[in-house]
Amino acid sequence: MDYLALALFPVLLGLIFIGFxxxxxMMGTALTFGWITFKGAFIFQVIEKVEDVATNFVLAAVVLFxxxxxxxxxxxxxxxxxxxxxxxxxxxxxxxxxxxxVMCVIFAASTGVIGATETxxxxxxxxxxxxxxxDKPLICGTICAGGSLGTIIPPSVVVVILGPxxxxxxxxxxxxxxxxxxxxxxxxxxxxxxxxxLRPSAGPVLPPSPDDPTxxxxxxxxxRAMVPPMIMILAVLGSLMTGMAAPTEAAALxxxxxxxxxxxxxxxxxxxxxxSVMKTLRITSMIMTIIVAGSVLTGVFVASxxxxxxxxxxxxxNLGPWGVxxxxxxxxxIAGFVLDWVSICLILVPIFVPILKPMGIDLAWFxxxxxxxxxxxxxxxxxxxxxxxxxxIAPREITIYDMYRGxxxxxxxxxxxxxxxxxxxxxxxxxxxxxxxxx
Numbered sequence: 494m495d496y497l498a499l500a501l502f503p504v505l506l507g508l509i510f511i512g513f514x515x516x517x518x519m520m521g522t523a524l525t526f527g528w529i530t531f532k533g534a535f536i537f538q539v540i541e542k543v544e545d546v547a548t549n550f551v552l553a554a555v556v557l558f559x560x561x562x563x564x565x566x567x568x569x570x571x572x573x574x575x576x577x578x579x580x581x582x583x584x585x586x587x588x589x590x591x592x593x594x595v596m597c598v599i600f601a602a603s604t605g606v607i608g609a610t611e612t613x614x615x616x617x618x619x620x621x622x623x624x625x626x627x628d629k630p631l632i633c634g635t636i637c638a639g640g641s642l643g644t645i646i647p648p649s650v651v652v653v654i655l656g657p658x659x660x661x662x663x664x665x666x667x668x669x670x671x672x673x674x675x676x677x678x679x680x681x682x683x684x685x686x687x688x689x690x691l692r693p694s695a696g697p698v699l700p701p702s703p704d705d706p707t708x709x710x711x712x713x714x715x716x717r718a719m720v721p722p723m724i725m726i727l728a729v730l731g732s733l734m735t736g737m738a739a740p741t742e743a744a745a746l747x748x749x750x751x752x753x754x755x756x757x758x759x760x761x762x763x764x765x766x767x768x769s770v771m772k773t774l775r776i777t778s779m780i781m782t783i784i785v786a787g788s789v790l791t792g793v794f795v796a797s798x799x800x801x802x803x804x805x806x807x808x809x810x811n812l813g814p815w816g817v818x819x820x821x822x823x824x825x826x827i828a829g830f831v832l833d834w835v836s837i838c839l840i841l842v843p844i845f846v847p848i849l850k851p852m853g854i855d856l857a858w859f860x861x862x863x864x865x866x867x868x869x870x871x872x873x874x875x876x877x878x879x880x881x882x883x884x885x886i887a888p889r890e891i892t893i894y895d896m897y898r899g900x901x902x903x904x905x906x907x908x909x910x911x912x913x914x915x916x917x918x919x920x921x922x923x924x925x926x927x928x929x930x931x932x
Contacts, residue, residue, distance in 0.1 A: 498799030501526050502840065505790070506831070515836050516779075519786035527793040538796065542788040546781065550741060551663055554653045556777045557744035562610075563769035563776075564751035565603055569758045570722055571613040574599055577718035579621075580711045587689030587696030589627060590635045591682055593618045597639030598678050599719075601646040602726045603751075611640025611882045619887060628695040629891050631688065634899030637879035638681055638906070641871035644834070645674040645864055647730055648747065651834055653740060654784065655864065658842040661856050663740040667733050668928055669921040670861050673914050677865070680906040688902075721757060725750035734928045780835060787839025795843065804848050814852040818859065821845045822866045822911070829870025833878065837867060858914075861921045865911045872900040872907075 501522060508518035527535040546552065565571075574596050582592035593614060600610045615636045622632045644651050647667040656663035689696035706714070729747040732738035738746065755761040794800065807817055821841060828837045842863070849859055871879040880896050887896075914920050 497526065497530065498794055498797040498802060501790070501794055501799065505840075509831065515833060516782045516786045519783070519790045519836070519839075523786065523790040523793050526797070527789070530793065530797045535793075538792055539789055542792050543785055546785050546788055549657055551653060551657055552781070552784070554663070554741045554744040555650055555780060556773060557741070557748045558648055558650050558653065559776050560769060560773040561603075561744070561747040561751040563772045564748070564755055564765075565600075566613055567760055567765040567769065568751065568755040569760045570603065570718075570754060571596075571600060571617060573718035573758075574722070575614075575617045577711075577715045580706055580714060583699045585686070586693060586698055587627075587631075587685045588699065589618065589622050589625065590631060590685045590689070590696050593622075593635050594639045594678060594681050594685065597642050598646060598674075599722065599726075601643040602648075602730070603722050610643050611636060611879060612886055614640055615883060615886045619891075623888070623890070625697055625699060626694075627697070628692075629895040630899035631685070631695050632899065633880075633883060633887070633891060633896040634901075634903045635681075635685065637872055637877075637883055637896070637900050638903035640882065641868060641879045642674065642678060644868045644871065645670055645677055645861075647671060647674070647733070648740075648744065649864075650780075651838070651864060651867065652860075653744075654780070654835065655838050655842065655860055656740075658838055659846050659856050659860050661860055664733055664736070665857050665925045666860055666864075667730070667740065668925045669857050670864060671924055672920045673861055673865060673910060676913060676920065677868070677907065677910040680910055681903060684902055684906055721754055725754060734924075736928070783833075783835045784839065787836065791839060791843040800844060800847055803844055807848055814849070814854055817845070817848060817852060818854060818862070818915075821849070821859075822862060825863060825866040826869055826873075829867065829873050832870070834867045834870055837870060838863075855918065855922065857925065858918045858921045862911060862914055865907060865914060869904055869907045872904050 504526075505518055505522045508522065509515060513521070524535075524539075527538065531538065575592075578596045578599075579589060579592040582588040582595070585591060596618075597610055597614055600614060618636060619632060622635075623629075643649060647670055649667070649670065652666045652670065653663055655661075656666050685696065725747065728750060729743045732746060733740065733743045752761070752766075755765065807820075810816075812820060825837055825841055828841065832840075846856060846859075850856060871877065874880060874897055877900070880893075880900065883891075883896055884893070
């Protein structure tokens, strides 16, 4: 029966490839293998896993962060940030693209929801970049890569799922991802600026205009656009980083702040609140269904001896800690071509964390490395959720070929960020040790 556990994942991938929804493929595979292995006793295991997910209070932060992002979509914050950021960057090579990345960082830190960031920013930035004849692959890569920064910029819904799976405090991960997230955003900016300096036609400098704002006008617009969201970001992340609030409490603070911002900007309506609640319900229902299915699946794999068998196989290759770590990250990268981030987390993390921990691998550091690798899954076709979001909002003149070409350099930037974070673990561990006393 031990060897039967190894057939579980090929069956799962086969179901996904022929078109089954991920949640149903996971649950169907788990039920089939669980019944074959444990017969009637399997029912109790299913009930236990459902109860574990339902009573995990940390997962309440998922609902609150998704609601926060949904409300901020309707607050008008994106339009204000777009105007303020691009006033400062428009005279630089590739200035519109540079400003878009900066805006994505701020918006990601406000929402934590990737689809919201990419959709809202894309609708604002694509028309103006096309107007000034920016390189179409650069436009696509900027929107896809910038829009997916919500994975590695706190607060991140992905971390709320990943932390409990790896048995690492969510607060430590939210603090530990700050520097890697900034490094990745910095690499994006360096690439865009370098490309547009070397090839000015890729991102032309905007010509002077009589309507150009003065310094006083720039400062006024920037203060009005930046200060309210910055206060909310500082309240959410500051309460987490100082240990004053748990992730769920910080998420509740952010949700309340998003409603207040919407009211302050004069965009609050009962219809907007209703739409935000319904969108939150749809997204979190999808995520929680996949989590329950994944928990049952990994429960079957563990209980049938799959982890023990995997440990034996890994030990037989004599890879050592760095070899095993590299193997896990490589598997996450390959899985990103065909699976969404929730599935990758639920499949790989419960299997490999018990193997990595005895090897002395710091699990918080591993989780951030895993997050950076998951970030690539948003850009790697054919799954590439970021490209799917872009296809939904891009005009017809932008082709799928432009999108695939555009994301390649940004995937390279992500790999460089991964290598830097692997080589210097303190990029992850230093800030939590100072703020949270985490060693």
